Amino acid sequence: MEFLVASAIGILTAGGIYLVLRLRTFPVILGISLLTYAVNVFLFTSGRLTIAGAPILRDGVTHYADPLPQALVLTAIVISFGMTAVVVMIGLGAFLGSNDDHVDDQPETETADAEGRS
Amino acid sequence: MSHWIIAPIVLPALLAPFIVLAARYHIGIQRALSLAGVVALVVIATALALQASDGTITLYRLSDWAAPFGIVLVADALSTLMVLLTSVLALFVLLYAIGSGWDNRGRHFHALFQFQLMGIIGAFLTGDLFNLFVFFEVLLIASYGLMIHAGGNARMRAGVQYVLFNLIGSTLFLFALGAIYAETGTLNMADLAQRVALIGPEETVGIRVAAVLLLLVFAIKAALVPLHFWLPSSYAEAPAPVAALFAIMTKVGAYAIIRVYTLIFPPELAATQGLHDLWLLPAALVSVAIGMMGVLAAKKLDRLVAFAVIGSMGMVMVTLSLFTPEGIAAALYYIIHSTLAGAALFLIADLVRTGRGGLDLTAQPPMAGAALTAGFFFVGAIAMAGLPPLSGFLGKLLVLNASFSAPQAAWIWGVVLVSSLVSILGFARAGSILFWKAESLTLEEADPSRSVPRPLSYVAVGGLIVLLAAHTVFAGQMHGYTSKIAGQLFDPAPYMLKVLDTPGKLSQPKEGH
Amino acid sequence: MLGRAFRWLMPHPFLTLLLAVVWIVLQNEFSAGMAVFGVILGILIPWGTSAWWPDTPHRFRLFKMIRYSFLVMWDIMVANVQVAWIVLTVPNPKLKPAWIVVPLDLLEPEAITMLAGTITLTPGTVSADLSDEGHSLLVHVLHTEDPDAVRDDIKSRYEARLKEIFS
Amino acid sequence: MMSAPDLMSLALSIAFISLAVAQLMCMIRLVLGPSTGDRILALDTMVINALGLVILLGIHQGVRIYFEVSLLIAMLGFVSTVALARFILRGDIIE
Amino acid sequence: MTFEVIGTYATAIFLLIGSGFALVGVLGLLKFNDSMTRLHAPTKVGTVGIGALLLASMTYSYVSGAPSMHELLIMAFLFVTAPISANFIAKVNIHLRTCETPPAPPRDDTWSTLKAPEDDQDLDPASDT
Amino acid sequence: MSLFFIVLLPFLGALLPGLMNSAGRAAVAGVTFTVSLAAFVGLLTNLPTVLAGEVVTARIDWMPLLGLNFTLMLDSLGFFFAMLILGIGLLVIAYARHYLSRDDNMGEFFTYLLLFQGAMVGIVLSDNILLLLVFWELTSLSSFLLIGYWKHLPAGRQGARMALTVTGMGGLAMIAGMLILGQIVGSYDLSVILQNRDLIQADPLYLTALLLILLGCFTKSAQFPFHFWLPHAMAAPTPVSAYLHSATMVKAGIFLMARMWPVLSGTPEWFMIVTTAGLITMVLGAVIALFKHDLKALLAFSTVSHLGLITMLLGTGTAFGAMAAVFHILNHATFKAALFMSAGIVDHEAHTRDIRRLGGLRKLMPVTFTIATLAALSMAGIPLLNGFLSKEMMLEEAYGTALFGVPWLVPALATVGSLFSAAYCFRLIGHVFLGPVRDDYPATPHDPPAGLWLPPALLMIPVVLIGVAPFLAEPFVKLVTASVLGEAADVPKAYFKIWHGLVPALYMSIAAVVGGLLLLAVFNPALRFWEAAPRPEAKTIFEAVVEAVASLAQKIILPLHNGAFSRYAAIGTVAIIAAGSHAFVTGTVSAPTREMQSVGPVPIAGWLMLIAATGGMVFMHRNRLLSLILIGIVGLMVSIGFVFFSAPDLAMTQFTVEVVTIILMLLALNFLPNKTPVESSLLRRLRDAVVAIAGGLATFGLAYHYLLRDAVATPISEFHLANSYKGGGGTNVVNVILVDFRGFDTYGEIIVLGIAALLIYALTETLLDGPVRARLLNRKPDQPRAGDMHPMMMVVLTRVIMPLVLLVGFYIFLRGHNEPGGGFIAGLIVSIAVVMQYMASGFSWASARLRYPYHGVIGAGVLIAGLTGIGSWFVGKPFLTSDFTYVRIPPFEKFELATAALFDLGVFLAVVGAVMLSLESFSRLARRAHVPDTEHPMDIDPSRDDPPAEKAGYAKEGV
Numbered sequence A: 001m002e003f004l005v006a007s008a009i010g011i012l013t014a015g016g017i018y019l020v021l022r023l024r025t026f027p028v029i030l031g032i033s034l035l036t037y038a039v040n041v042f043l044f045t046s047g048r049l050t051i052a053g054a055p056i057l058r059d060g061v062t063h064y065a066d067p068l069p070q071a072l073v074l075t076a077i078v079i080s081f082g083m084t085a086v087v088v089m090i091g092l093g094a095f096l097g098s099n100d101d102h103v104d105d106q107p108e109t110e111t112a113d114a115e116g117r118s
Numbered sequence B: 001m002s003h004w005i006i007a008p009i010v011l012p013a014l015l016a017p018f019i020v021l022a023a024r025y026h027i028g029i030q031r032a033l034s035l036a037g038v039v040a041l042v043v044i045a046t047a048l049a050l051q052a053s054d055g056t057i058t059l060y061r062l063s064d065w066a067a068p069f070g071i072v073l074v075a076d077a078l079s080t081l082m083v084l085l086t087s088v089l090a091l092f093v094l095l096y097a098i099g100s101g102w103d104n105r106g107r108h109f110h111a112l113f114q115f116q117l118m119g120i121i122g123a124f125l126t127g128d129l130f131n132l133f134v135f136f137e138v139l140l141i142a143s144y145g146l147m148i149h150a151g152g153n154a155r156m157r158a159g160v161q162y163v164l165f166n167l168i169g170s171t172l173f174l175f176a177l178g179a180i181y182a183e184t185g186t187l188n189m190a191d192l193a194q195r196v197a198l199i200g201p202e203e204t205v206g207i208r209v210a211a212v213l214l215l216l217v218f219a220i221k222a223a224l225v226p227l228h229f230w231l232p233s234s235y236a237e238a239p240a241p242v243a244a245l246f247a248i249m250t251k252v253g254a255y256a257i258i259r260v261y262t263l264i265f266p267p268e269l270a271a272t273q274g275l276h277d278l279w280l281l282p283a284a285l286v287s288v289a290i291g292m293m294g295v296l297a298a299k300k301l302d303r304l305v306a307f308a309v310i311g312s313m314g315m316v317m318v319t320l321s322l323f324t325p326e327g328i329a330a331a332l333y334y335i336i337h338s339t340l341a342g343a344a345l346f347l348i349a350d351l352v353r354t355g356r357g358g359l360d361l362t363a364q365p366p367m368a369g370a371a372l373t374a375g376f377f378f379v380g381a382i383a384m385a386g387l388p389p390l391s392g393f394l395g396k397l398l399v400l401n402a403s404f405s406a407p408q409a410a411w412i413w414g415v416v417l418v419s420s421l422v423s424i425l426g427f428a429r430a431g432s433i434l435f436w437k438a439e440s441l442t443l444e445e446a447d448p449s450r451s452v453p454r455p456l457s458y459v460a461v462g463g464l465i466v467l468l469a470a471h472t473v474f475a476g477q478m479h480g481y482t483s484k485i486a487g488q489l490f491d492p493a494p495y496m497l498k499v500l501d502t503p504g505k506l507s508q509p510k511e512g513h
Numbered sequence C: 001m002l003g004r005a006f007r008w009l010m011p012h013p014f015l016t017l018l019l020a021v022v023w024i025v026l027q028n029e030f031s032a033g034m035a036v037f038g039v040i041l042g043i044l045i046p047w048g049t050s051a052w053w054p055d056t057p058h059r060f061r062l063f064k065m066i067r068y069s070f071l072v073m074w075d076i077m078v079a080n081v082q083v084a085w086i087v088l089t090v091p092n093p094k095l096k097p098a099w100i101v102v103p104l105d106l107l108e109p110e111a112i113t114m115l116a117g118t119i120t121l122t123p124g125t126v127s128a129d130l131s132d133e134g135h136s137l138l139v140h141v142l143h144t145e146d147p148d149a150v151r152d153d154i155k156s157r158y159e160a161r162l163k164e165i166f167s
Numbered sequence D: 001m002m003s004a005p006d007l008m009s010l011a012l013s014i015a016f017i018s019l020a021v022a023q024l025m026c027m028i029r030l031v032l033g034p035s036t037g038d039r040i041l042a043l044d045t046m047v048i049n050a051l052g053l054v055i056l057l058g059i060h061q062g063v064r065i066y067f068e069v070s071l072l073i074a075m076l077g078f079v080s081t082v083a084l085a086r087f088i089l090r091g092d093i094i095e
Numbered sequence E: 001m002t003f004e005v006i007g008t009y010a011t012a013i014f015l016l017i018g019s020g021f022a023l024v025g026v027l028g029l030l031k032f033n034d035s036m037t038r039l040h041a042p043t044k045v046g047t048v049g050i051g052a053l054l055l056a057s058m059t060y061s062y063v064s065g066a067p068s069m070h071e072l073l074i075m076a077f078l079f080v081t082a083p084i085s086a087n088f089i090a091k092v093n094i095h096l097r098t099c100e101t102p103p104a105p106p107r108d109d110t111w112s113t114l115k116a117p118e119d120d121q122d123l124d125p126a127s128d129t
Numbered sequence F: 001m002s003l004f005f006i007v008l009l010p011f012l013g014a015l016l017p018g019l020m021n022s023a024g025r026a027a028v029a030g031v032t033f034t035v036s037l038a039a040f041v042g043l044l045t046n047l048p049t050v051l052a053g054e055v056v057t058a059r060i061d062w063m064p065l066l067g068l069n070f071t072l073m074l075d076s077l078g079f080f081f082a083m084l085i086l087g088i089g090l091l092v093i094a095y096a097r098h099y100l101s102r103d104d105n106m107g108e109f110f111t112y113l114l115l116f117q118g119a120m121v122g123i124v125l126s127d128n129i130l131l132l133l134v135f136w137e138l139t140s141l142s143s144f145l146l147i148g149y150w151k152h153l154p155a156g157r158q159g160a161r162m163a164l165t166v167t168g169m170g171g172l173a174m175i176a177g178m179l180i181l182g183q184i185v186g187s188y189d190l191s192v193i194l195q196n197r198d199l200i201q202a203d204p205l206y207l208t209a210l211l212l213i214l215l216g217c218f219t220k221s222a223q224f225p226f227h228f229w230l231p232h233a234m235a236a237p238t239p240v241s242a243y244l245h246s247a248t249m250v251k252a253g254i255f256l257m258a259r260m261w262p263v264l265s266g267t268p269e270w271f272m273i274v275t276t277a278g279l280i281t282m283v284l285g286a287v288i289a290l291f292k293h294d295l296k297a298l299l300a301f302s303t304v305s306h307l308g309l310i311t312m313l314l315g316t317g318t319a320f321g322a323m324a325a326v327f328h329i330l331n332h333a334t335f336k337a338a339l340f341m342s343a344g345i346v347d348h349e350a351h352t353r354d355i356r357r358l359g360g361l362r363k364l365m366p367v368t369f370t371i372a373t374l375a376a377l378s379m380a381g382i383p384l385l386n387g388f389l390s391k392e393m394m395l396e397e398a399y400g401t402a403l404f405g406v407p408w409l410v411p412a413l414a415t416v417g418s419l420f421s422a423a424y425c426f427r428l429i430g431h432v433f434l435g436p437v438r439d440d441y442p443a444t445p446h447d448p449p450a451g452l453w454l455p456p457a458l459l460m461i462p463v464v465l466i467g468v469a470p471f472l473a474e475p476f477v478k479l480v481t482a483s484v485l486g487e488a489a490d491v492p493k494a495y496f497k498i499w500h501g502l503v504p505a506l507y508m509s510i511a512a513v514v515g516g517l518l519l520l521a522v523f524n525p526a527l528r529f530w531e532a533a534p535r536p537e538a539k540t541i542f543e544a545v546v547e548a549v550a551s552l553a554q555k556i557i558l559p560l561h562n563g564a565f566s567r568y569a570a571i572g573t574v575a576i577i578a579a580g581s582h583a584f585v586t587g588t589v590s591a592p593t594r595e596m597q598s599v600g601p602v603p604i605a606g607w608l609m610l611i612a613a614t615g616g617m618v619f620m621h622r623n624r625l626l627s628l629i630l631i632g633i634v635g636l637m638v639s640i641g642f643v644f645f646s647a648p649d650l651a652m653t654q655f656t657v658e659v660v661t662i663i664l665m666l667l668a669l670n671f672l673p674n675k676t677p678v679e680s681s682l683l684r685r686l687r688d689a690v691v692a693i694a695g696g697l698a699t700f701g702l703a704y705h706y707l708l709r710d711a712v713a714t715p716i717s718e719f720h721l722a723n724s725y726k727g728g729g730g731t732n733v734v735n736v737i738l739v740d741f742r743g744f745d746t747y748g749e750i751i752v753l754g755i756a757a758l759l760i761y762a763l764t765e766t767l768l769d770g771p772v773r774a775r776l777l778n779r780k781p782d783q784p785r786a787g788d789m790h791p792m793m794m795v796v797l798t799r800v801i802m803p804l805v806l807l808v809g810f811y812i813f814l815r816g817h818n819e820p821g822g823g824f825i826a827g828l829i830v831s832i833a834v835v836m837q838y839m840a841s842g843f844s845w846a847s848a849r850l851r852y853p854y855h856g857v858i859g860a861g862v863l864i865a866g867l868t869g870i871g872s873w874f875v876g877k878p879f880l881t882s883d884f885t886y887v888r889i890p891p892f893e894k895f896e897l898a899t900a901a902l903f904d905l906g907v908f909l910a911v912v913g914a915v916m917l918s919l920e921s922f923s924r925l926a927r928r929a930h931v932p933d934t935e936h937p938m939d940i941d942p943s944r945d946d947p948p949a950e951k952a953g954y955a956k957e958g959v
Ligand code: NA
Pocket: C118, C119, C120, C121, C122, C123, C124, C125, C126
């Protein structure tokens, strides 16, 4: 099981990195999302893997998953959701302004900007 | 229990939503509230710094849970100094933002500004590593908003890159935190320090990777080459007061490195031997070189200043990488200097932009309000390039002096001094083009958008310059204080005792330490 | 007067009932307190969202509706077996899918929606679209020899009953 | 005839495997497409099958804490289907 | 046979029925070679499949002594939302012309999905996406 | 007067002229003069003490831990230089008052001048070498300002930058040298350093320190090969040239060599370097000076030459050499300042400094002629003038010096240098003043008013007086020499006199003067030869070097920071992976401590799905909609994974976030292209794949490593499990951690969300206020659209589903403390419910009926959370301390009231507000002006279009 989870983290990371290195904003954002999944699972596994032991206290039960990483991941999910929304919006704003969704600065737009700016 | 420690976090955190709720459509009320908040922040920060100045460490247990089970804030000399620096900087930056009208060129400037302060100050005060992550995110997301404040294509494009790069950084932070928790089972810094020491020599892989990942996270914040790429265009494109406020953000990274690598992974820790000492210094030296070369290479004034910030962060990191009390003391002195100087220069660049209509380093007719702007630029450039008599020079002396006995002293001295020369060249070239060459052109060719900066803008910049001067005149006291802080950092026992031995709800101090 | 107050308080009484019931089921055990609480929520939530449900059918026969539900449920079960059989046994070339058009006598959106939903949930049919004035329903049939029979079946078996419920 | 618990565990295993296989088959349809409608349908089906998996897990682990998860999937799973379809139909999903 | 044993058998049978239906539904999704016919299988069969699993869960809850009615809610939600999904996917298919074009409605002009706004008459529906 | 005042007066006074500009030129000059005079007088008050051979000191601690203190000392050497600086300063101020034209900003000029003066005085009075460095660099800065004073002149700007660069470079080197020196000795106090000759000279770093310090001195004093900046600094106004570039600043290097003489000199290294540099400079400067046509350039190179002379004298390392150097410093300062001022007068009067256009001025400006001739003759080494005396001493010293083991080398070169020196002096007299009066001067020259000629004339007094009666200068020079020598040597006994007998120096001197005259006689052929001879132009070389550095910097920096995020990310990722892997491979690993858990078919299937979806995203990411669907599946699988591994809260959060994210991305994709074009090369994709795989392996390795091992100590979450119910009042430990144990994190987290929404809103506003608005208004859809915006089925079912979802949201919120759920998930559920309404009936219809402003909801949420936290202050507890109690109100069962629930309510509101404000902002972008607001919740409604008979019975509500 551990191997499955660890390799899933690795594959999500690899996919994420590959997409982050693309040239348009949209795939890059998707890449970041994949990385976020990877790191959330990674952080989650820092409490190790527990099956059938949700951290909801029940009388007589002593087998619980580590609740702390779960809380941390929950925070991380929320934060990265906010971040995703923001980056999507800024990316959209950049695209609407220049009709170009390259994530890299384009030589010609740079000069156009320089001329266009007051 | 005194609640003053949390006041610098809660005050802006309450003020910001209040501004959003009550004063969304009234810039005047927003300004008044924001300014009042920052003034109060300065007062509180001063009081906290005074309280901590005699070595007192104050603990604040959030939700009343004791460390390491709950989150704690720790006010020691270092954290309160950084909080004070932040608030004072914020005051002048805010004055400038109001004076120049930048705050009214988009929505929610003041709310975002307050949130930004909350994030930065929280990062300085927290004693918990995951909480540090949360505050990093708060300060980052507020910075995204401030960075793209007022919009515009170039700014937006730079904003995308800035956000994306920092998202990678945040991801990395979480990887580091996961590794840390997996290895140690805790998140509190003091507790971590204890637990990391328990790790035996036979099983160091995990903690080593964690230590390095954490350092990389902070290195991104501190804009250490080659993780600095986010900085030049985002600082250059950000609205001037925002860029000026950002001058403290790189220091958050430096602060975190100082804190974590004196407390949790001190230089003598066996498990993490041979890590950062291997490449931190080279990276810092390259940062100095890149930064200063950038000053010479830049084609626009705002980029020039951005590169100067990279260079000055390099200087900080050079000294930090020694991990000696002298080095930390010098780094702290330099941090204060570079924050003030960087901020001042960003604002001065905006005075130039206002008076001239653009920041291209090409000859253009004389700018409006040239004399005062030129004077400020001269002083700011002297400070940043590390020329006497200002604090940049003194900081440079401290850096060189602290690194004298390091094995790589020749490298450090060589790079620092040669880069200084390059940056002097760069600043001289820029100043000469902006203020001297302009005299040979006639006003008829001037940009129509040029206008005289408002008096309040000058007051704000002047205030920062005065602070720089004070940092110079009282260099002895400041350096004495930073040395004291360094001493406190290299003797972490009282810190750990304070954090871990203070009981909280349902918990008594642990036995045996 | 009282009626208007009632309408203001409870714009959709059946919704209130539904919410109260759902609340009780959610609790997984019946208790008077929870029932009261459920009713309170059942009043509050429709009240808070009534702006988004501006008009309501003037009549709705609950008991006929319940009978109709049982009919549909039975049909669903039968349909599932049929469709599963088709999936498993009928090869693709022999499959005879068809579009059928059901002219509608129903006018209320609630009624039409219920019909469309029923069609989708029952024998080999999916309601795909409405005509641009809303007078016909487009239905896709998975496998039939006689599309017209399917259409008539829909009209008599479901639409007629729905007409009663909503009149 | 099998004993009840044996049959139960066998049935559970068969159910798990069936749903797992079903998920993989959906995945194939999703990748093959060919039309976007098919892909959305595949996603929708996967969400519902995932709901089935959660229920099976609940039975398997004998705990009731997954009810909220199942409820959520049942309640909200269709929202992304609708959003995707609306995107194809109108471009703007909220207009 | 006790109540528990019967309940357990029932649960097992429900499980088998449910998962079987779910599997068959997806089989249809994979097997059929037309977008509209593919739509039939999972939207109905899947729903009932999951419904049976929910019944299994409910039965089992009575067997294991913690009776639960919750599952009814889940089923209800599934039954209410499934037609919406199906309707939208069908509209997508019609819009993208990935199925046979439906016959014209008798009383009205056309089907609502096909009534494209005048703004984008010149855009070819099948070209994009 | 205290030494502090002498140093600080010029600095403080520097503020006055700049601020007094409006008071008039006389006032400005007057105040400057007064300030300078005050400092001068202050200096003179210390004369008795100095003459008594005592050292005046003053000290204020500045940075004691560093060893940089405001420590001043005044001995005779310092006094000598301070007197030159302040004395000549007074004359220059008086001269400049008349020299500057009405167009020049005199206040600015005098401000800079006083700054310079202060810095210069600071150098010579510093008793702390770090303080000396401060002043040292300040002279570079103020001279930069002074040289560039005429901003409109390109030559001035270039000269200023060149001077700053060269002297700045030297200064930086000197910083290093001084720091090394201080580290060797253990103190930066000069008085301490000067006691430690043996320690310093024995140290392995001595040579390094020496080289670095000399680099500073040579650049400042324009010694070969750094001599080239000085002539270009002549673009400055003449008072500046006279003051900085002959009398004072260029002597700073000389001063420092003299200052450090006791500890640095006397070694072979010192002798070789300093003597050689001085000798070459002396000869080269003299040769170049002869052929310069610009009067000031001639003087500039002559200064270079004389500075070389002095340097050479100091280099010999003998006491006599030092004494000669001191004497020549004094003499040179007098005649050279006078010469510069005379040149300035000529320039001022004739409007040219080109020697070829001058001549015959003797008759037109006799006073100037007299002054200049006296000064020039002194410089040429003609007896009865002071220059002769020190030059004789130099030649005598040279005669006794053997360099590289060659005894004649130094004397020969010294003679050659003197010869050229005499030649250019004669040329100056002959070609400027003698000869026939011309009629083609750019302006007709006259003797200027006394204000201009009096200062140089005053300087002629010492020139002649010392020349005739050298014994007058002798005690003073010896006194100064004594302080140069310190304890390293005794002051020579030799007397100062005009006639020493027929010593070799006399022959050398005669040879020089005669040779000089002869050389002038063949000046024209010599000039032609000089001009034909190939020689490197230092300025060109310097500029080429600077240009090369600048273009190198640009070549490195600009392409590296060209805004290519994809490269930034690649570099960053590789760096991170490399550093992490390095840490990994250099660490130690021991055997796993945990068992591997077994795997069933379901996890494998889930794993396969995850892999397939991720792979699908990578390979099919160009189809953006498809990649959205795929990422939805990734999210779904991760949620199921969380369920599987006992994390229901996470599963719910992940799932709901997933739904909202897809909605958000779809809203954005509406504007963006639906496809990503192929742009990167195969090679690049390969590179990215390699980086990605490396990153994947790294995270896999790390995760796998610790999944099989336990933490070093019991995780702190044991405490959370044990005390969640007792202390937090909840059985859902995750929720208790979120709202209680680590409520502060959550507080920060909702603030992040709130900020995100504010940011999105603010950006939307900015976009809609800017040029983007027009583009949005005219936007054509990029894909064909179907009819039926608001399908009936969706609308009708939403009317039922949405209230139900809200109910469930409420349920999840209430139960969160004890069962899976909580404010955050509930918030997301409620948001999705509202989004459903938006999707059903459209933005405009739905939001027009909305009663809650989202800004307010966010603000209220954050405030409630914050105020809940503050609430605990009133019971004396820290921020966010929770409390709970159980209450019973019939007919309800006993239920729990917890402050944590209030905090959770804040979370809930913030989430709802944030999500809705964000989505709303996105939707607002899509609203096109010509699309009218929808007036009905659904497009098709037969009951509306042809109402049934009983239509009247319909209840119309709302709106
Ligand atoms: Na059907």
